[in-house]
Amino acid sequence: MSPYPLLYGQGYFELEQISPGQRLHPKAADAFLKMCAAAQQDGITLAAYSSFRSFQTQSVIWNDKWHGKRTILDSFSQPLESGQLNNEQKLWAILRWSALPGASRHHWGSDLDFFSPALIHKNADFELIPATYLPGGSHFHVYQWVFENAAQFGFFFPYHDDVGATAPEPWHISYHPLSEQYHREHQLHELTHIIQNSDIAGKTTIMNHLAEIYQNYFNHINQL
Numbered sequence: 001m002s003p004y005p006l007l008y009g010q011g012y013f014e015l016e017q018i019s020p021g022q023r024l025h026p027k028a029a030d031a032f033l034k035m036c037a038a039a040q041q042d043g044i045t046l047a048a049y050s051s052f053r054s055f056q057t058q059s060v061i062w063n064d065k066w067h068g069k070r071t072i073l074d075s076f077s078q079p080l081e082s083g084q085l086n087n088e089q090k091l092w093a094i095l096r097w098s099a100l101p102g103a104s105r106h107h108w109g110s111d112l113d114f115f116s117p118a119l120i121h122k123n124a125d126f127e128l129i130p131a132t133y134l135p136g137g138s139h140f141h142v143y144q145w146v147f148e149n150a151a152q153f154g155f156f157f158p159y160h161d162d163v164g165a166t167a168p169e170p171w172h173i174s175y176h177p178l179s180e181q182y183h184r185e186h187q188l189h190e191l192t193h194i195i196q197n198s199d200i201a202g203k204t205t206i207m208n209h210l211a212e213i214y215q216n217y218f219n220h221i222n223q224l
C-alpha cells in the first residue's frame with residue numbers, strides 16, 4: 001500500500017476550507033485566495049466551483065455515469081445514451097470528462113475548477129463545459145484573467161489544450177509547486193492495487209485498460 005494514500009484520494013491529509021464545501025491543501029489555498037484578491041482588484045469575482053474530491057466522491061460520480069444515473073457527454077458536450085454503449089465505449093466516454101477515481105488530480109488538494117459566482121445568478125444555465133469559458137461564453141473574461149495571471153500565483157492549466165484523451169478544461173487549474181511532486185510520486189502499480197480492491201463500477205473493463213488509461217488520461221497533460 002502506498003505511503004501516500006492521499007495521492008489516490010484515500011485517507012486524510014490537511015485541508016483548508018476556502019469557501020463553503022470547498023477545501024484545498026493549505027499552500028494551494030493560500031495561493032488561490034491571493035489570486036482571488038488580485039482578481040477582485042480587477043473587478044472579477046473568482047471562486048472554486050470544485051476543489052478537493054476524495055476517491056469516494058469521485059467514485060459516486062463515476063458509478064452514477066456507469067449506471068446511467070448521471071449524464072455522459074460526448075466530445076461536443078452533448079448527452080450520450082449510455083444504454084446504447086458497450087462497456088468499452090462507456091469507459092472511454094466517461095473518461096473524456098471524468099477522471100478515474102484514484103487518478104484524479106482533484107484528490108491532491110492542489111487542483112480546482114474555478115468559476116465566478118457573481119455570474120451564476122444571471123446565468124442560471126451555468127454549465128462546466130468549454131463553451132461557457134470560450135469567446136461568447138459567460139465566463140470568457142474570467143478565464144482570460146486567470147489565463148493571464150495564474151502563473152504568477154503558481155497555477156497552470158493541465159487540461160488546457162485538447163490532447164485527445166481528457167477533454168479541454170479551461171476551468172481547471174493546478175498549483176504547480178505541489179502537484180508536480182504529487183504527479184511524480186503517483187504510481188500505476190499502487191493505483192492498480194486500489195482499483196482492484198475497490199467496488200468501482202466497470203472494474204473488469206477498467207482493469208483491462210488500466211495502463212492505457214494511466215498513460216493517456218493521467219500522465220498526458222499540458223505542462224506548465
Ligand SMILES: [Zn+2]
Nearest residue numbers: 112113169172
Ligand atoms: Zn477539474
